[in-house]
Amino acid sequence: MDAVSRVHDAFRHRVAVGDLPGGAAPTPGLDAPDAAAMFEAQVLSRALDIVSREMQKAGQGFYTIGSSGHEGMAAVAQALRSDDIAFLHYRDAAFQIARAAQAGQDRDQITGDMLRSFACAADDRISGGRHKVLGSRALMIPPQTSTIASHLPKALGTAFGIGAARRARPEGAILPRDAIALASFGDASLNHSTAQGAINAGGWAVARGADLPLLLVCEDNGIGISVRTPRDWVARSLRSRPGLRYFAADGCDLYAAFAAAREAAAHVRRARQPAVLHLSMVRLYGHAGADVAETYLSADEIAEAEARDPLLTGVRLLRDAGALAPAAALELYDAVLERTRAAAQAAPNWRRLADAEEVMAPIVPPLRMALPTATLTDGAGAPPQPMVRHIADTLGKLMEAHPEIVLMGEDVGAKGGVYGATRGLQARFGPGRVIDTLLDEQTILGMAIGMAHNGFIPIPEIQFLAYLHNAEDQLRGEAATLPFFSNGQFANPMVVRIAGLGYQKGFGGHFHNDNSLAVLRDIPGLILACPSSGAEAGAMLRECVRLAREENRVSVFLEPIALYPMRDLHAEGDGLWQTAPADATVPLGSVGVHGPGRDIALISYGNGHYLCHKAAKRLADTGIAPRIVNLRWLSPLPEAALLDALAGCGAALVVDECRRSGNLSEALICLLAERTDLRAARLTAEDSFIATGPAHAATLPSVEGIVAAARALLDRA
Template structure:
């Protein structure tokens, strides 16, 4: 099928010609040697004045990509001079990084306050350099990404593909990924193919992937975060322990060089593993094969499908070439001794399981292992027995047949034979004694030594499993396969929990506020994660990321102009200015097409409080070095920075071929990497072309597999991940909270309330009841935080949060800047980090400034991740109109249509004080249990109301239930409350919010006329309490809907539609507000619902 589409082959013809034309090196260099730094423009950091250059950077703690550990960064600035002590963005010394409560935070280089020593080589200097082998691995990531770009167009060309990644020209982000730790949470834009490939390869050895159709949903009670096994056991100085089984013995004080033995006559290189795991103060990330959860953490993050546990020393792990233990590599030259483990008798069948834990994707039930369905080539026809070409596919043309042509992944040359470079060896090919690759090992640390055996084998080794795993993920997303590991066919996203890659929407810059919130939350959790009691320790919320993780967030140059991005930059700078630490590395991939020339540079450099770095994405070495400096600066100082990465966009329009012809030779990052490797003497152009063709072959093979996979077929499948509802668990969570409040936490609770719990304080107003419920919520949920404009210092604009900061401190109750997008962004990040955020939006009218943060980001996260990620939150909003029009249209608002339209969003509207507390407890429990995103819409006009029918009657006050009554008074999501007035048999009034107060007063007046009324308080606008509505409507046969929102798009429309859909056949009528903004003063009463309108509507309904 794919072979029938020829356009992509035309598109990459020029690229292939350029690769083949690269001049062969005069002398081969060992791949273990460094790839020299590129020269010329764009190869270093921004040429700033000396007082603004980055500080010396520690070695980036990054995991190996396919078995290799990248080198440490250069502590010097672009011109080689040592960088001064870091200053703020304007050149002035940074403020003292104190906590908001005045306590000084320990240096963030370690979680225990001890300073981590600067890493240094033997001469006291560190340098961010790439070895040839490491650069060759990154070249693989780049070409896989390039082939995925082509595959997206192939698939779209015959109607099977629905999305492309458009990453061509942006493959320089592979070097950015390599400079980071694989446990650093990443939020990626849609051109991040190479970054995703590198991250997948970094993590391949760290965990076992689930089977293709396995659920990625976490355990029921676990916050959906990267699994615990992605963390690493840390030594005293918060650096990572080195493990034994996949590392080689290291020479004295040079931990990054491999102890090498003399090559044996057959060209094998000997690598001796460590006997024991030895911690090292300046080591990088623990080798993924031995990564284990932090034993000191009480986080009960269940390692569900998709996470996998780290392996202990001696336990087999799967690397690019096959399963290995910590036993020394056999170098006897004996074909039997050197065969791939698991291959019986040296035969050519690769019996490795797929990295996801199930059969390899090229194994088909009913066919020999390792042989996918297809036409098998007979023995002697150019392929080993059992090899084949998949149906409908052919090898791409070129000077050299790609590695893998005519042979499936996993086949092996028979004993005594070998596959020389460029001759079409199958992916996974292993040669027995007599020449060829080092048996079973594709990692370059050990293999890239000696000529011709070790280095040659590295040049001929197959594309790594991690890259192919990433390619399979992306292709499944392109064709909307239900087996796509994160979104499950709902969208094409870059994201996977085990890779710490958080899915993002395609909305320009909309996820940047979340990145800022996540950075702030990671720092805040370090202070919250100190429980006072054993009970607190058992229930402490801990982040699934390491304490010194940083957040990386990439975006395009056009997004710099987006309001969401501007809000994120402003919030990051504001936090830095006020002394709040926020470890976020923004990465702007600037291809120059989304903004005028020079604008992006000026916009990014001028951001206060954000450190600026710049690199040329076409220079792999320079990009890696600058990215390493940037991430190290952010990691050490816990302050924001931006990496401005110059890129180019290729193959993204109809005129792609002409565009590529003009810029490829100068700007193509993949070709630039190839030129660097060839000119350095590591490989030939033909060898790289062979790798490029092999990547294309493998990607097309995976594309054909993805095409045949099932799609989402039923609405229930689409909705399964939207917003889980587990009311029994929520009810149990409320009961458990009550038991704690009445039992072990009773003394602490009494102290928090100043010795007088609210149940002993007498009847409360709506505002007082919410304040008491927030206090109980903060007591019970150790990760809960209340924040917003003036919520701490002034108790909020309506006094609802008064006294909370005094009770819980500024780490949990704090003020924010006046920007609703940033407030919700902080909540998005906090929820993702494992906290339970309760942000406040002062006015409903202000919420409309930031609606997309709720719609596209908050409510959509579980939908885009099949529940693997979630951002629980309870957003408190003072809303609905006041009768006197106080504040006018810029504050008062009575429109909730945009909220009710958001799938999965929970909307609660408490009207009475005795409903507000239990409803808020339900929202907090639902957020904690189900990851729900709740909007708690509080009628501002009723905050301080005390009376109902007559002045001084106190009928609108309510008692606060003692903890022993919480379970019995639990208010489930989607259940209404019914009041009977008079006989309650004549008419049913359905209403909410302020309408409850007005309807009860109107019902009292109707009762004086002999008309009995049922008043139904919806309490929940989403989901609507449909069952309760039908029951109460059917009881009278006459329904009056009192809707204080606008007639068009108001709540009343939804209520009437729900009744009709459920089969209600009685009479119905609406009373709603006029389609108008809320005016100032008495004029508001002319367009809003009134008591007179309600009584008149009831009489009209009865007169029919």
């Protein structure tokens, strides 16, 4: 007999004959109607697990990872308010069902919502048929996929954003001043670096006096797919964390779970400090539909787990509390399962997504709520200055104009960042808007994602491009996917500033000079911007902030480190690369065109654009008329504007300072081959890391290399 049938039959038989598990008496504090309602939520969660597997066998359902054994999360929902934002573990259907009842939704609605999610129906209320996820805009549950604790950093950021909004509430705030943020996760996920980083960051923030109303719930079923969690590991790990108040209960006991959850939530709401609720649970069935627990668990271990079925314990507790008789509980179980099966009969008639256009529709989120647009301070009359000063000045003007903008990152405050790009801003706007974080890129990005949930426009800083790889999943798996998996109902707009690329003469080698953008360019919906001059940096930064404020977009603003201080172009002291401030913007999808030359177009960005200007002079001195095309926007590529900029040119040379494999030049050469008749070639960096010292540019394009490649291309018959 399969596990689903075995657990189902055991429940019905044991309740019918009165063979209920023993245990503690019902913990006081839960009245009979609420207890009965919570049990009904638990039963519906179980029924949905059963029916989801039946739907899968019939070819009408998908992704049957279930919540059986974790039904105690209904008690956690009951202990919170329906406007407390909740980032849920994938086994928390009972939480969403209980919250739906708390918010006044009827059982038929939540049943239909869940079934449509199982079926990937196009009218699924949360993802629109894109994934089986828990979530609801009305219930303040942003959707998660099969998370491995990757949602904890943004839950931390959301809690921080609730606290920040109590001091200065942004116009787009959606969470109450006294709300708390919840994040639930499994015992195996506790060991992930993302979870450890978020928990550590929470304690660190409390030590610095932060207002951080965060409730973490660890659902401990003792096993991570097939690997057992060491005995007492979770308790010993969580009890020892500074700044984190520890609560625990038997998650199979809905009365005890409710009492502990209520106490934990009250502490978080009152003290404005984080707590963890450790619930002992059980995993019934296998990990997911395709998982067979018998391959790694003994028959005795499986039987022991099934004997802890929280529904059986619930029947006994309800009986002892006088809330519901066992016969009535069994009748309820059968009726809920019958209604759920009946509702699922409509699944063959539900429409599924039809084509790529429909699937991709929410990758770009809907426009943000209308916000007033302030006039930035006029920069006219200011002297020319290098890129790093343009960035600092533009950030200051944007923060002055838009109080919802917050900066965060390592050393961005008193130090002003590694290169001074945020110098003076903390003194000007205060530590609540220019936030020094701990050294953890996952936390920095998660903090930004979370604050964006409550109306802020975060501008987090990652010190170096090479450091992003520690935390790239926060962009790929969390920030960029949120509109997609919520069908545009949730978004986390922000602008991520990253210093990167090569050509630094004596600092850091490949640790501080990373010239690979592939990890960013293949994230759907993400905007990647790369300026090459000071005025352009200010203009593009303004556009990225506009895209966040008005269009809910996530942008990465890549700042070429070697160009930060650049003043001269052709000769020392000529000052041709520093520019005067201007308050213009550079629209997304546009390119820069320099010179009317028709012989060859030099297409580049960042440091490559600077080198192309040097090379263009040399080419012009020999009678070749070049045109320089500055891409600016690296993802999505400004294809239409680029093709327009090439009109009338006889050849095109792509100069890509990133590696030959997996970077921009491949896409550009492909575009030129598919859409033009131009002779085209590319000059790229080698597939190598970058060295420190005299060889810092040995693997990168050079002025001499550009000139030689251009001439070779023009010499082709």
